[in-house]
Amino acid sequence: xxxxxxxxxxxxxxxxxxxxxxxxxxxxxxxxxxxxxxxxxxxxxxxxxxxxxxxxxxxxxxxxxxxxxxxxxxxxxxxxxxxxxxxxxxxxxxxxxxxxxxxxxxxxxxxxxxxxxxxxxxxxxxx
Amino acid sequence: xxxxxxxxxxxxxxxxxxxxxxxxxxxxxxxxxxxxxxxxxxxxxxxxxxxxxxxxxxxxxxxxxxxxxxxxxxxxxxxxxxxxxxxxxxxxxxxxxxxxxxxxxxxxxxxxxx
Numbered sequence: 045x046x047x048x049x050x051x052x053x054x055x056x057x058x059x060x061x062x063x064x065x066x067x068x069x070x071x072x073x074x075x076x077x078x079x080x081x082x083x084x085x086x087x088x089x090x091x092x093x094x095x096x097x098x099x100x101x102x103x104x105x106x107x108x109x110x111x112x113x114x115x116x117x118x119x120x121x122x123x124x125x126x127x128x129x130x131x132x133x134x135x136x137x138x139x140x141x142x143x144x145x146x147x148x149x150x151x152x153x154x155x156x157x158x159x160x161x162x163x164x165x166x167x168x169x170x171x
Numbered sequence: 172x173x174x175x176x177x178x179x180x181x182x183x184x185x186x187x188x189x190x191x192x193x194x195x196x197x198x199x200x201x202x203x204x205x206x207x208x209x210x211x212x213x214x215x216x217x218x219x220x221x222x223x224x225x226x227x228x229x230x231x232x233x234x235x236x237x238x239x240x241x242x243x244x245x246x247x248x249x250x251x252x253x254x255x256x257x258x259x260x261x262x263x264x265x266x267x268x269x270x271x272x273x274x275x276x277x278x279x280x281x282x283x284x285x
Contacts, residue, residue, distance in 0.1 A: 091278035100212030
């Protein structure tokens with residue numbers, strides 16, 4: 045296969061312009077990694093929350109802290125995006141929505157549902 | 172795996188089966204919270220001690236940790252090319268996963284026998 049020498053080869057991540065489908069993908073990875081990092085602390089909270097009144101209140105108190113609330117918001121987004129993008133990828137496994145226009149539509153659909161779900165859940169949890 | 176063509180099929184399947192269980196359980200759990208919120212310390216512990224819920228939570232823990240292991244392993248294999256750094260990072264990740272699992276099961280066991 046003939047290969048041209050002047051193909052773009054970007055090592056600078058900021059020069060790579062991703063299509064919307066690419067954002068669904070990379071955010072799936074980022075959100076997954078963020079949730080992995082949160083596992084040990086989440087298990088700690090789960091553990092103490094089950095240890096009677098004092099532990100439960102301690103866990104609730106930690107979750108009230110502004111910095112933890114900020115992290116909770118990021119993790120809420122992570123769950124919502126990871127879940128919706130994951131459902132989209134399961135469709136991909138069954139060869140559904142592979143054609144370019146359909147794939148783009150699916151990607152926008154993920155972001156649209158994600159935005160609505162995120163705002164609704166954030167309001168329910170934090171307000 | 173006996174056939175070289177099947178390498179990687181097992182984690183691929185585990186990733187998807189665990190994903191379905193995690194998704195269904197998160198939706199179920201979120202609906203519970205929407206219906207019955209806020210809960211008290213006693214309600215929460217009693218709920219987690221019911222065998223049905225205790226086992227479902229244990230399965231959720233296994234599904235999440237296994238799913239996370241496969242996902243993070245894929246990320247490490249993609250972005251960490253050096254064999255030694257790979258081994259170091261994967262060891263840290265593996266220990267984190269196993270430690271979290273033991274801790275989670277301890278919490279589930281303690282609340283079940285209380």
